[in-house]
Amino acid sequence: MTEVPRLSALYNPEELCSALSDYGCCVVEGAVGEGLMDAVANEMAPFVEDTPRGDTDFAGAGTRRTGLVIGRSPTFRSHLARNPVILTAGNHLLGYAPSWNLSFAHYFELFPGEADQLLHRDTWKYGAPPFPNEVDLNALWAVTDFTEENGATYVVPRSHAWDDDRRPEPGEDVAAVMPKGSVLLYTGLLFHGGGANVGNDVRLAVNAQHTVGWLNQTERLLLEFPPHAVADWDDDLIRFIGYQLAGPALGHWRNAEDPFIAIEEYREAHT
Ligand SMILES: O=C(O)CCC(=O)C(=O)O
Ligand SMILES: [Fe+2]
Structure with missing residues (x-):
């Protein structure tokens, strides 16, 4: 089993880029202050009640995904959307394209009792033939602590470099445990999936995905x-x-x- 590379808030940008290239993922611990995460949660609170829970195994009956965080959370806009972590990682991974941009930002509530999610590549959502390069950069911001108990995301380090038909074997995945205020970055080709929430607390996160400009955005933002x-x-x-x-x-x-x-x-x- 390979661990997820971990950087501190004082990370060296080159280290962040090489972690993404080599492992397809990394955690930046304490990338922002905990108070910012509380602000995001407060700003999203008025919108979540009307959000239905997932209606497929993949979306999860114990998960709510509330969209349009870019419009609904001023704190996301001012501190997270174009945080230096995102710009460094995005320019490194997607900068080969003429432009890259936000694809979606969803607020995730993973409730106690939620089962674990199938390990997957987010690029499967395109329903397209395999891409020759990375087209997506994901950021999962920990709005609460991510623990093994509350469903920290499982990632398969280095799986972004696998052939298209290879699938993870048991034991190849590792939980990206991280404290509130941290961010898990991973590429569109990296196998990952939400963990099971076997605890008593809701795991909160913002999932922001970024995509090369020549692909459709997931949210029709315009x-x-x-x-x-x-x-x-x-x-x-x-x-x-x-x-x-x-x-x-x-x-x-x-x-x-x-x-x-x-x-x-x-x-x-x-x-
Ligand atoms: O909630 C998580 O930890 C990951 C969710 C995910 O990967 C997805 O919904 O595509
Ligand atoms: Fe995913």
Whole structure:
């Protein structure tokens, strides 16, 4: 069994990048303060009651996934979405593409009694032939401690480099235990899955996934966030939800223009 590489909040960016390249995953312990995680939980609290629990084995009858965290949690927007950990890892892993951006950010509640999840690659969601390169970077922010008891995510270090038909054997996975405020980073090709929650407390997390600009986002973010909804956000954050070109001739708005111009025009018309 291989352990998950662990870095402290004072990590060396090169170490973070080589951990992702070599193991396909790493934990940055205490990447943000615990108070920020409490703020995210408080901001998401009004939205979770209407969220249905999972209706498949994979989604989990003991799990609620509440979407649109980028719009619903100001703390996620200001401190997590473009945290240096994310930018370092994303530029390293996905920077070969003309652009990369947020794909989704979901707030996960894993309730006591939830069973463990099938070990999987998140790239399976595309239903596409195997990709030659990594296309996704995942971040799982620990909004509460992640323990073996409450369902810490299981990862299979180095499995991102496996052939497409290889599957994990028992004992190849390891629990990414981490304290509140930490983040587990893993690539789209890494086998992983939520653990079983055999404790008494809910395991809380934000799962933010990032994708090269030439793939569909999981959340249709531009539908939820038209220019008037985001005009006062930071420019970089606005680009990060998809208001940017995705390739030399991809992701246009209107007459082959950069979609960020829609934001600029809105601002000009309303100041
Ligand atoms: O909740 C977790 O620990 C992982 C969930 C996951 O991998 C997924 O839903 O794709
Ligand atoms: Fe997953």
